[in-house]
Amino acid sequence: MSKLWxxxxxxxxxxxxxxxxxxxxxxxxxxxxDIEGSIAHARMLGKCGIIPVDDSELIVQGLKRVxxxxxSGKVGFDVAAEDIHMNIEKLLFAEIGDVAGRxxxxxxxxxQVALDLRMYVKAQIASIDAAIKxxxxxxxxxxxxxxxxxxxxYTHLQHAxxxxxxxxxxxxxxxxxxxxxxxxxxxxxxxxxxLGSGAMAGTSFxxxxxxxxxxxxxxxxxxxxxxxxxxxxxxxxxxxAGSIIGMHLSRFEEELIIWNTREFxxxxxxxxxxxxxxxxxxxxxxxxxxxxxxxxxxLYGNLFTMLTVLKGLPLTYNKDLQEDKEAVFDxxxxxxxxxxxxxxxxxxxxxxxxxMADGLKGDFSTATDLADYxxxxxxxxxxxxxxxxxxxxxxxxxxxxxxxxxxKELKAFSEKFGDDVSLNPKRSVEGRDIPGSTATxxxxxxxxxxxxxxxx
Numbered sequence: 001m002s003k004l005w006x007x008x009x010x011x012x013x014x015x016x017x018x019x020x021x022x023x024x025x026x027x028x029x030x031x032x033x034d035i036e037g038s039i040a041h042a043r044m045l046g047k048c049g050i051i052p053v054d055d056s057e058l059i060v061q062g063l064k065r066v067x068x069x070x071x072s073g074k075v076g077f078d079v080a081a082e083d084i085h086m087n088i089e090k091l092l093f094a095e096i097g098d099v100a101g102r103x104x105x106x107x108x109x110x111x112q113v114a115l116d117l118r119m120y121v122k123a124q125i126a127s128i129d130a131a132i133k134x135x136x137x138x139x140x141x142x143x144x145x146x147x148x149x150x151x152x153x154y155t156h157l158q159h160a161x162x163x164x165x166x167x168x169x170x171x172x173x174x175x176x177x178x179x180x181x182x183x184x185x186x187x188x189x190x191x192x193x194x195l196g197s198g199a200m201a202g203t204s205f206x207x208x209x210x211x212x213x214x215x216x217x218x219x220x221x222x223x224x225x226x227x228x229x230x231x232x233x234x235x236x237x238x239x240x241a242g243s244i245i246g247m248h249l250s251r252f253e254e255e256l257i258i259w260n261t262r263e264f265x266x267x268x269x270x271x272x273x274x275x276x277x278x279x280x281x282x283x284x285x286x287x288x289x290x291x292x293x294x295x296x297x298x299l300y301g302n303l304f305t306m307l308t309v310l311k312g313l314p315l316t317y318n319k320d321l322q323e324d325k326e327a328v329f330d331x332x333x334x335x336x337x338x339x340x341x342x343x344x345x346x347x348x349x350x351x352x353x354x355x356m357a358d359g360l361k362g363d364f365s366t367a368t369d370l371a372d373y374x375x376x377x378x379x380x381x382x383x384x385x386x387x388x389x390x391x392x393x394x395x396x397x398x399x400x401x402x403x404x405x406x407x408k409e410l411k412a413f414s415e416k417f418g419d420d421v422s423l424n425p426k427r428s429v430e431g432r433d434i435p436g437s438t439a440t441x442x443x444x445x446x447x448x449x450x451x452x453x454x455x456x
Contacts, residue, residue, distance in 0.1 A: 043211075062095040108197075122187060135339055143166035182241040235327070236303070364392050
């Protein structure tokens with residue numbers, strides 16, 4: 001088959017080059033966006049009198065029939081046509097004849113591919129946002145059921161202070177909310193129409209770019225044609241946002257994996273969401289959580305792939321930019337799959353509230369409350385910290401918990417200890433009654449705020 005750009009060449013392209021150069025194997029998923037962009041471009045050409053209106057309408061109807069054929073699976077793509085753009089143009093020629101040759105007036109594949117990818121990324125940001133929201137709502141629902149479920153809070157993976165399961169899960173709701181904000185911010189900079197930039201210097205035809213932007217739902221048009229065809233900042237931002245949510249997902253999975261161990265016993269994974277061992281009959285492995293944790297590496301890799309591709313590119317378009325699509329496609333697939341499977345995993349997980357509460361027994365996590373008690377009695381905090389540290393050391397030596405210490409024993413460490421000393425994890429949690437903390441009333445407030453933020 002002769003190439004649509006073959007007029008300047010005297011030889012057929014090597015089959016080896018065809019195979020290496022072609023992107024149709026992966027950019028075929030852009031076909032809907034390519035056709036939508038081409039329909040808008042054809043309508044604009046007719047509106048502006050650049051091609052006859054009848055030809056414009058013929059092209060539009062032909063493109064719609066091509067879309068029907070692709071959507072139904074009745075037509076396939078040809079590697080020799082290189083990419084999705086030239087495949088669709090080839091199919092359009094077969095559909096309406098030589099009039100199809102008018103479609104590429106005032107357009108280059110350079111601004112065309114930039115358009116298609118921006119349209120794709122915009123659509124996928126919307127899909128990812130919906131998937132994050134679904135996960136947030138699942139976490140909020142579990143939090144509502146566990147407002148008073150006590151558990152150890154950790155720093156350095158050491159018992160720190162008592163918290164509630166609701167408070168712990170809501171921390172991830174807010175992480176994921178920042179992810180939604182990042183993708184939303186990326187959307188704003190992706191929402192720029194590059195079409196009309198031509199190969200790199202614009203076009204001599206009197207096109208109406210604002211009209212095309214309106215038809216395709218773009219909020220604005222690009223300001224510089226050289227920048228427009230070579231800009232992949234929006235790809236980097238998308239991959240960066242994808243890497244950050246991958247990190248959040250991985251942190252969550254790490255905790256689920258730890259909580260699922262016999263040593264912790266805080267959760268029990270549903271049998272349908274776990275796997276076994278080919279050798280050890282007793283095993284119930286958290287493979288789903290481990291895979292999500294592992295797939296974060298793919299998301300990081302895609303970001304670094306594009307950072308590396310772009311770092312040495314002179315203006316304007318270079319074929320290196322063909323590498324952008326596989327990185328984006330893989331990140332989209334990975335993010336959406338991880339979000340969907342995590343929602344199913346978390347909704348089917350049993351949270352063992354008794355084991356969580358038992359984890360607080362004798363763990364000294366109310367030590368800060370004891371120090372705060374002394375501060376309220378007029379002891380400077382640093383002094384109170386040192387006193388309680390000696391109390392803890394004494395308890396360890398005697399094999400006792402803080403809660404088992406009687407006031408007369410405590411008075412041996414400080415005369416400020418009175419008969420009103422009372423320690424327990426529930427009182428510790430409820431005592432932190434400030435906005436954003438673990439007290440029941442504050443958790444209720446936080447859940448309402450999370451619902452409002454999630455619905456926005």
